[in-house]
Amino acid sequence: MTARRPKVVIVGAGFGGLTAAQSLARAPVDVTIIDRHNFHYFQPLLYQVATAALSPADIAWPIRGILRRQKNATVFLADVTGIDAQARMVQAGSLSIPYDYLVLATGATHSYFGHPEWASVAPGLKQIEDATVIRRKILLAFEHAELTDDANEQRRLLTFVVVGGGPTGVEMAGAIAEVAHHALSAEFRRIDPHSARVILIEAGPRLLPAFPEDLAAYAQTSLERMGVEVRTNARVTDCTEAGVDLEETQIAAGTVIWAAGVVASPAAEWLGAEHDRAERIKVEPNLKVPGRSEIFAIGDTASVVDSDGKTVPGIAPAAKQMGRYVARVIAAEVEKKTSPGPFRYRHQGDLATIGRKSAVVKLDSIHLTGFIGWLFWGIAHVYFLIGLRNRAVVAFTWLWNYLTLQRGARLITDGPAEQATARDEKARPLPSSVEVSQGPERNQSRLGRADWR
Amino acid sequence: MTARRPKVVIVGAGFGGLTAAQSLARAPVDVTIIDRHNFHYFQPLLYQVATAALSPADIAWPIRGILRRQKNATVFLADVTGIDAQARMVQAGSLSIPYDYLVLATGATHSYFGHPEWASVAPGLKQIEDATVIRRKILLAFEHAELTDDANEQRRLLTFVVVGGGPTGVEMAGAIAEVAHHALSAEFRRIDPHSARVILIEAGPRLLPAFPEDLAAYAQTSLERMGVEVRTNARVTDCTEAGVDLEETQIAAGTVIWAAGVVASPAAEWLGAEHDRAERIKVEPNLKVPGRSEIFAIGDTASVVDSDGKTVPGIAPAAKQMGRYVARVIAAEVEKKTSPGPFRYRHQGDLATIGRKSAVVKLDSIHLTGFIGWLFWGIAHVYFLIGLRNRAVVAFTWLWNYLTLQRGARLITDGPAEQATARDEKARPLPSSVEVSQGPERNQSRLGRADWR
Structure with missing residues (x-):
């Protein structure tokens, strides 16, 4: 047998970690990839799961399935709790996994800007x-509104607030407006889903700060045409069960979704490494943790200014490029070849979808909007989905949703939120008796709102 | 306006309740259908969700979506807690819903024959x-086995026991064998999924007691060829975290699935009505609750001996026939026409699938087995799925799974079981250090088991 092969342990099977593992397929190393979940998922389409257009399984794949043919890769389902950098061991509860090289690709979570208590009220989407949980909250809001006789409570339940005007916020706001104004229309007898308000709140002066101004303006106009109220220069001062407080006003809302800030997972803390305000480890130009030549941090775990002086954004293509890069560095060191130069980020473009038939796309000097942008967005996303099966199912489901305006994955299933919601229900006053009428007033009110469509 | 229309309240949107609601579409009544969930689901394919072949959304549809065009139908998402038969009110928490006619279609749940403590160890499939929950348990068993160094614990984790040899038990056992021997093969590095044991336990003398003997014998032979150990005349005396106790032996098992008995939901208790041992209400020949000419019980909620003296089985076609029947009775009474004669059950056949390319089918005098039976089973099930979208997705997914031997819906997501599992994990001793080797022994042991395929 040959000499003992170096052990590369990768923590996190998101875009960065998975790409690193795959890029090490031919390197003379043993790879162990550890994740809290048994699946890798396609985060850019998460908002479609949250708004009931796709099922979780449509955008997720078992990590083992992806790596089944890669003989040098082992997959562990475990929750990493710390790192013993002296002993070169990853700790996952009572389990210790030794490494020669360690790649930290643990991703990011929501940041509530010093208000962790908002988390239970305003779930984020990671x-x-x-x-x-968000799908459940949105669908239950309509269900509870149908059951109440209190007009104020009904209005509150049918008000949806999205905090944060980046791509996720824009996509969520557009998708909720579509659910209310198309998918659920005609399904309720006592409320009119068309009357739902969707409010998108952004603290800065405009939506999509990473995009050029013309595309941001286009996105705002498109959202407004879909019935979304866009409020820029608006800062959230409190989130409660009752709704959202802004500096000058309050919005009574049954559903608040947080798309405003992210913070890196505790990798910096594990190592006691220097980090930026978002707790991302400040890495060296070769993505190594300072002072630790065997530990890398990539993706949302790392704060990177590349060799061109550009700050690398926290998006999927950047994480994948970093994953490929560290695999090259490790392979070169193991094979005693010259190490590649410092990491260099290639920005490929920015994409955000607004709704059915509308998206904004920036590729170098090309700006696409509207239907063409949407087509480009759809093709790019289906292309990047791993696995032929999912590509075909997602393409089919989208075509179906597009033609029928329906959403197929509208299941309210029990989850960690169940107990909380059950408690809410008891706290909320419900009418003691419900009379269901389908009188002419109701039809009139619906006709009066036909322009919403 | 016309006179006040009678209110029909239906509790439960399973096969019986939903069919009753749909069959009242043209009757001069207002229908309210109440369910704890916002979806109707196709129970016969539930085992495919439990074994990761299909996603929940593939076999479930929002009740509102199904009834959106039925103008006289209102859907409430609520958990019915009791019935005030004097006041003619359905109670759902603080909500009271008045009725003129009430249809109880609340279905059944698992029965542990006086051992409710087994429920937490041996989940049922309803x-x-x-x-x-079952999907999670099965997939986690393989994950935990991969992480442990204790050979006994590994064997225990890779032992799957299904209790009950009816159609659900047969289908579950066959599907778990396929997951272990095909879908997961080659995905683990430290265990061999082929070595998993699947044991099907039946208290009676043979499998599928409702089927003719030749089909039951065929099912047993097919299962055994797939590697399932079938034990008939075996009675479970205890279920614990460690496994299952039979009268004469113990089986150490990480996963136990209960497919043995059902009991009706508490409708009989709500009414104080006479019921059989399975707590099903003993209804009159027109499916009315004795002494209550305005209350019907149907499906698994009712114990029915039809006018031909046949005991009606607890299967979907029977529930649907009862739903259609009570709709006819209600419509006749409201329109003051002659009531239809007593309920008469038409048995259409029995189907059970064993695995890929194998099923048993009985239609009157026709018995189908093997590939022909499986084709018939597949076509029949796709045909009965509500909604074109799901039909196409399920057909496509099956074709895909069939060709690739893969299973696409292998997600371990958090759920009510999460906390319990997390606790288990802490209780279970894990190795303090894991060494991953891919030595020749391992390859040999896999080659030696090639005949399992």
């Missing part, structure tokens, strides 16, 4: 579980 | 949530 994990598959977040998406099903 | 609800969508049950299916995701």
Whole structure:
């Protein structure tokens, strides 16, 4: 047998970690990839799960399935709790996993800017579980509104606030407006889903700060045409069960979704490494943690200014490029070849979808909007989905949703949120008796709102 | 306006309740259908969700979506807690819903024959949530086995026991064998999924007691060829975290699935009505609750001996026939026409699938087995799925799974079971250090088991 092969341990199977593992397929190393979940998921489409257009399984794949043919890769389902950098061991509860090289690709989570108590009221959208919690919240808001006789409570339940005007916020606001104004229309007898308000709040002066101004303006106009109220220069001062407080006003809302800030997972803390305000580890130009030549941090775990002086954004293509880069560095060191130069980020473009038939796309000097932008967005996303099966199912589901305006994945299933919601229900006053009428007033009110469509 | 229309309240949107609601579409009544979930689901395919072949959304549809065009139908998402038969009110928490006619179609749940403490160890398969809990348990067993160095614990984790040899038990056992021997093969580095044991336990002398003997014998032979150990005349005396106790032996098992008995939901208790041992209400020949000419019980809620003297089985076609029947009775009474004669059950056949390319079918005098039976089973099930979208997705997914031997819906997501599992994990001793080797022994042991395929 040959000499003992170096062990590369990768923590996190998101875009960065998974790409690093795959890029090490031919390197003379043993790879162990550890994740809290048994699946890798396609985060850019998470908002479609949250708004009931796709099922979780449509955008997620078992990590083992992806790596089944890669003989030098082992997958562990475990929750990493710390790192013993002296002993070169990853700790996951009572489990210790030794490494020669360590790649930290643990991603990011929501940041509530010093208000962790908002988390229970205003869920963010990072994990598959977040998406099903938000889906549940949105769908239950309509269900509870149908059951109440209190007009104020009904209005509150049918008000949806999205905090944060980046791509996720824009996509969520557009998708909720579509759910209310198309998918659920005609399904309720006592409320009119068309009357739902969707409010998008952004603290800065405009939406999509990473995009050029013309595309941001286009996105705002498109959202407004879909019935979304866009409020820029608006800062959230409190989030409660009752709704959202801004500096000058309050919005009574049954559903608040947080798309405003992210913070890196505790990798910096594990190592005691220097980090930026978002707790991302400040890495060296070769993505190594300062002072630790065997530990890398990539993706949302790392704060990177590349060799061109550009700050690398926290998006999927950047994480994948970093994953490929560290694999090259490790392979070169193991094979005693010259190490590649410092990491260099290639920005490929920015994409955000607004709704059915509308998206904004920036590729170098090309700006696409409207239907063409949407087509480009759809093709790019289906292309990047791993696995032929999912590509075909997602393409089929989208075509179906597009033609029928329906959403197929509208299940309210039990989850960690169940207990909380059950408690809410008891706290909320419900009418003691419900009379269902389908009188002419109701039809009139619906006709009066036909322009919403 | 016309006179006040009678209110028909239906509790439960399973096969019986939903069919009753749909069959009242043209009757001069207002229908309110109440369910704890916002979706109707296709229970016969639940085992495919539990074994990761299909996603929950593939076999479930929002009740509102199904009834959106039925103008006289209102859908409430609520958990019915009791019935005030004097006041003619359905109670759902603080909500009271008045009725003129009441249809109880609340279905059944698992029965542990006087051992409710087994429920937490041996989940049954009735609800969508049950299916995701079981899916999680099965997939986690393989994950935990991969992480442990204790050979006994590994063997225990890779032992799957299904209790109950009816159609659900047969289908579950066959599907778990396929997951272990095909879908997961080659995905683990430290365990061999082929070595998993699947044991099907039946207290009676043979499998599928409702089927003819030749089909039951065929099912047993097919299962055994797939590697399932079938034990008939075996009675479970205890279920614990460690496994299952039979009268004469113990089986150490990490996963136990209960497919043995059902009991009706508490409708009989709400009314103080006479019921059989399975707590099903003993209804009159027109499916009315004795002494209550305005209350019907149907489906698994009712114990029915039809006018031909046949005991009606607890299967979907029977529930649908009862739903259609009570709709006819209600419509006749409201329109003051002659009531239809007593309920008469038409048995259409029995189907059970064993695995890929194998099923048993009985239609009157026709018995189908093997590939022909499986084709018939597949076509029949796709045909009965509500909604074109799901039909196409399920057909496509099956074709895909069939060709690739893969299973696409292998997600371990958080759920009510999460906390319990997290606790288990802490209780279970894990190795303090894991060394991953891919030595020749491992390859040999896999080659030696090639005949399992």
